[in-house]
Amino acid sequence: MEQTNLPLRRRGLPRGSLVFGGFLKAVKSHWQLYLLIAPVLVYFIVFQYLPMYGVQIAFKDFIGSRGIWGSPWVDWKHFERFFESFFFERLLWNTISISFYELAVGFPIPILLALLVNEVRSNRFKRFVQTVTYAPHFLSTVVLVGMIIIFLSPATGFVNKFITLFGGEPIYFMTEPGWFKSIYIFSGVWQQMGWSSIIYLAALTGIDPHLHEAARVDGASRLRRIWHINLPGIRPTIMILLILNIGSLMSVGFEKVYLLQNSLNREVSDVFSTYVYRSGILGSQYSFSAAVGLFNSIVNFILLLTVNRIVRKLNQASLW
Amino acid sequence: MRIRNVSLFDVVNGVILVLVCAVVVYPLIFVLSASISNPSAVLSGNMWLWPVDITFYGYERVFSNSDILTGYTNTMIYTTVGTAVNVVMTVMAAYPLSLPSFKGRNVIMAAIVFTMFFSGGLIPTYMVVRDLGLTNTMWALILPNAVSVYNILVMRTYYQSSIPGEILEAAAIDGSSDFRTLTKIVLPLSGPILAVMVLFYAVGHWNAYFSALIYLTDRELYPLQLFMREILIQGQMEEMVNAADSSHNQTLLNEEAVKYAIIVVANLPILLLYPLLQKYFVKGVMIGAIKG
Known part of the structure; x- marks a missing residue:
């Protein structure tokens, strides 16, 4: 399981800042891991999540020249x-x-x-x-x-x-x-x-x-x-x-x-x-x-x- | 196992399984035999198991056809490049995700696994690929399928279960960077799983036709499977069979010979690799099963 910074938490720091601070520290010491996974994340964003965003055309009348964003809404x-x-x-x-x-x-x-x-x-x-x-x-x-x-x-x-x-x-x-x-x-x-x-x-x-x-x-x-x-x-x-x-x-x-x-x-x-x-x-x-x-x-x-x-x-x- | 007292159960079980095997293997043997038999014997039903009146006419026609050669070359390129991209991406995802020290991995895992169960669908994906200008390039077959979530999970499970954490910790204490640990320790230890991945992905690329069907209109770029679809399913054989010597009957015979030969030719690499494939594929399914 993941290591938690228990001693820090005992000092009564607010939880949010602690998580964020810990995260930044992790990124700094393991930046190579984040670099490795970056192309994978790009793939998932472009070819999986972008289409999920694009699915809004189901509620629009898609007009090529106006793009996904500019096409008018038509609800259902x-x-x-x-x-x-x-x-x-x-x-x-x-x-x-x-x-x-x-x-x-x-x-x-x-x-x-x-x-x-x-x-x-x-x-x-x-x-x-x-x-x-x-x-x-x-x-x-x-x-x-x-x-x-x-x-x-x-x-x-x-x-x-x-x-x-x-x-x-x-x-x-x-x-x-x-x-x-x-x-x-x-x-x-x-x-x-x-x-x-x-x-x-x-x-x-x-x-x-x-x-x-x-x-x-x-x-x-x-x-x-x-x-x-x-x-x-x-x-x-x-x-x-x-x-x-x-x-x-x-x-x-x-x-x-x-x-x-x-x-x-x-x-x-x-x-x-x-x-x-x-x-x-x-x-x-x-x-x-x-x-x-x-x-x-x-x-x-x-x-x-x-x-x-x-x-x-x-x-x-x-x-x- | 000792086979001393063969019971009625064993006999019945054996008979059932032999029948199952016969049903499975018969169409395969039929195709192999028909591909080297005289087509008229095949059509009339005289050839029903072993080759009759052996001829290699079908193979000659297949290998002298420019479409099929184009398709074969394209498929080999797509399979090689595609598999390379797939395997590299799978390692780049699975290695960080297998490490407890990789903060944020649960969020990333969740985001990745979610795409297994929900997707934008065909049309929005098609529009993204088109807007990126990938249609009618080989990248349309490779980038939208650059990595498989299932294989990331399999690879990650393998790393977590087969590479002792102590080794990685020891390397970290010795000051090895994450890159170094990956290239010097993890990759050398992951030979078998990499073989599984290569084979999983390669067979997928070799057999795929859907991406090509929607993203390619330029025939020069067609993979083998699309040409096979024309020959086997749409029956577009006009240029394949020699129109000069053809009464209609002769044309029919030639078409028949070509069909069986093309099936064999298309599956040749898989046929040759089958012992390897079987061993590693089963291993892959097993590792996947642990994860569930």
Whole structure:
């Protein structure tokens, strides 16, 4: 912990001046540290906090020649326009339904995988499973989506070859809106399940072997030990990741959705991030798109705070 | 571990995991095999696992394509410069923030971590980058992502847990300046974590396309991933396939060969580094997990 200047405080100096004086002294004796971190601070000010300042254009009609500061205030005009627009409900529904689907499928699978891998007794086989399942994590989104499109092609993809082999009709996966979410979720599972299981595997190695020893003496089966020892053992990890996941329910990442998107599936694939990109960057409606983005960020932030508070009340692990 | 009595549980568990591996690895093997197979065999479904009628036509087309060479060169430059900036910035942030003697670190930490949970959003960020005149330069891909908060946290945790405070104190008593302590003591002790950082950031740059999509309009500056997007997803292959000998069918075949080859070529560095990547990436995730 940090050193406090206790003797000085006892002399009855006002606290404020003492803190400030101590700070100046620290800067003087450790100026090199402040010099080191200065470029980092500049980065955060310019590329993180300046945009937060610039987000005020969401409440203005941005006019390029007058700049952010000089553009006229319009209060909630852009928000109102967005909430009343046809897109609002659609984006909200798509974003939330994709997130929940992903949470329901993509969240438990890595936990399950970690529990299974943890039970493997041969170290070589364990390493083999890990090497294989981690590999897709390193593919880029462009390559992943490229592979999806090739494999799911109605005429030439192997998935449809397989379906027709068993007498089925080829499915137009990419243009049939009904398939979009499943493709999005299950390709994510394919790519990330191994990688996401690492953190649970790490937590599993931290479980006291004596617990297993004792349970074995009491005649508990492997399944029962997984259920009563391993699962509770990694519960804090699960809870933290669950908080993070729920906290981002309203943010579906841009990269993969955008690449999977086409004009035929847009009614189910359009989410906040792709809409902001389309209307803002492509359509140059800066103020309106900034408002949409800000709405999204704020809802996310509130969600995260709320979930964290609830979990802390339930006396589990929490983020802070 | 001794494997004496293989129980039913072990068998079922083994079977499940083998199936999982098969599902994960099949598309990867398919792409590798298809990239060196006769495209007509791939299209007709005759090639389903191992290469059929081996040809390197796809690779020839890929390596003779000027777009792909431009993209490859650009991506290598962006990855090298970007990773260098990232790693230097991460150390410059994590080292002071790991020291108890660094007054004000809690305020700075809070300000940095806050950006993980809240941001101005795409449009205001875009406007800052544009107003700084960075659009259509490589700096638009590097400066707005100059450092990752998560990696600062990982690095800081590493410093706090793996470099004994006594060493740093002893150095300070011997009159070593903070700079000297960093270069002579801390950096030599942080080899493994630096490797983790280099790999984390490098893979990120290699695979990134979003910044390039929004900040670059000049095709000469496109990274590989944007050209790949055109080829794999938008199907803009006109100039790639030789239009001279083409009945439509032939064109289709050529396109197919190029697609698989480009996937392999684009992932070549990652494929070659995979053993390294796996080792250090897992280590990085573990250190991150301690912090939670």
